[in-house]
Amino acid sequence: MPQRTRDVMISSIDLFCLAAEHQSFTVAAQLAGISPASVSKTILRLEERLGIPLFIRTTRQVRLTEAGTRYAAQCRAALGLLHDAEQQAVGAQQMPSGTVRISLPAAYAHWRLFPLIPQFRQRYPLVELEFHISNHSVSFPRDACDLAIRGTEMADSSLIARKLEDAALVMVASPGYLRQHPMPHNLSDLALHQCIRFVLPGTGRPAPWLVQENGETQEVGVKGGILCSEDYLGGLSLALGGAGIYQMYRFVVSEALARHQLEEVLPSCSGATRPFYLIYPQVQHMPPSVRVLVEFILTNLRQT
Numbered sequence: 414m415p416q417r418t419r420d421v422m423i424s425s426i427d428l429f430c431l432a433a434e435h436q437s438f439t440v441a442a443q444l445a446g447i448s449p450a451s452v453s454k455t456i457l458r459l460e461e462r463l464g465i466p467l468f469i470r471t472t473r474q475v476r477l478t479e480a481g482t483r484y485a486a487q488c489r490a491a492l493g494l495l496h497d498a499e500q501q502a503v504g505a506q507q508m509p510s511g512t513v514r515i516s517l518p519a520a521y522a523h524w525r526l527f528p529l530i531p532q533f534r535q536r537y538p539l540v541e542l543e544f545h546i547s548n549h550s551v552s553f554p555r556d557a558c559d560l561a562i563r564g565t566e567m568a569d570s571s572l573i574a575r576k577l578e579d580a581a582l583v584m585v586a587s588p589g590y591l592r593q594h595p596m597p598h599n600l601s602d603l604a605l606h607q608c609i610r611f612v613l614p615g616t617g618r619p620a621p622w623l624v625q626e627n628g629e630t631q632e633v634g635v636k637g638g639i640l641c642s643e644d645y646l647g648g649l650s651l652a653l654g655g656a657g658i659y660q661m662y663r664f665v666v667s668e669a670l671a672r673h674q675l676e677e678v679l680p681s682c683s684g685a686t687r688p689f690y691l692i693y694p695q696v697q698h699m700p701p702s703v704r705v706l707v708e709f710i711l712t713n714l715r716q717t
Contacts, residue, residue, distance in 0.1 A: 425459045426488050428452055433477055433485040509701035510539035516551045517562035519646050521689055524665050525714055533709050540702045549614045553694050559703045561692045573695050578716040579686035581663040582623055584678040589655040597679055607657030608635035612642035622660045625684035
């Protein structure tokens with residue numbers, strides 16, 4: 414359809430909606446800044462094109478036919494969508510601004526997201542970021558968060574969960590610890606070692622370790638005299654200090670492994686992973702400041 418024809422159609426529908434809303438060609442003409450005769454001719458052409466009468470005309474008033482009533486409702490909805498599209502297109506050209514609050518675990522914050530924040534701020538200097546570092550389950554209304562990164566999708570139909578990655582796990586210990594304790598050769602040897610455990614905030618119980626054995630991922634319950642809660646990175650500091658063996662995300666300890674500050678334990682059992690998801694409420698109109706951060710995180714952190 415030629416552009417001029419589309420423009421005429423939209424203009425005709427706009428006039429029709431004005432006349433339908435006010436049940437008057439005269440009022441529609443006044444609002445549009447044209448003559449009542451022009452409104453009447455425009456709507457008549459619209460009726461001829463559709464092949465149905467839209468108004469019942471009398472000498473004293475005009476009123477919608479049944480078909481006209483249905484058509485008016487559909488036209489209003491269509492014009493509303495066009496208006497929203499125009500507003501979003503205009504908004505996309507403006508610099509996003511405002512505060513975005515995001516809740517995420519410490520490990521993912523320090524080793525994944527925070528190194529990218531200068532790049533984001535350079536691109537969107539008017540967007541202020543407020544980080545809530547926590548392993549606890551997030552409630553968007555209660556915690557006043559816009560986004561969250563968590564290790565579960567969260568069973569809530571009002572939320573959208575986009576997987577960022579399956580993060581590989583690794584068991585590590587310091588060279589000093591391994592000089593005093595024989596290197597484990599199989600999973601059963603872990604019972605002879607000090608295993609540093611992290612207490613899950615949701616259950617209050619130590620998190621089981623995940624390992625790969627015979628090509629399958631399985632949980633292993635370990636023991637030890639040291640437990641950490643709240644601060645997942647506390648176990649890393651303890652492992653670096655020689656307190657025992659700790660299971661951690663490989664992306665967190667890769668540099669310490671390369672520098673031989675830590676040694677990998679039971680590499681034959683590595684390969685298990687835990688997921689990370691970007692989670693946010695399902696809303697009809699996402700603020701531009703939140704939208705650009707979602708797009709930035711998915712573009713820079715999502716691993717396929």
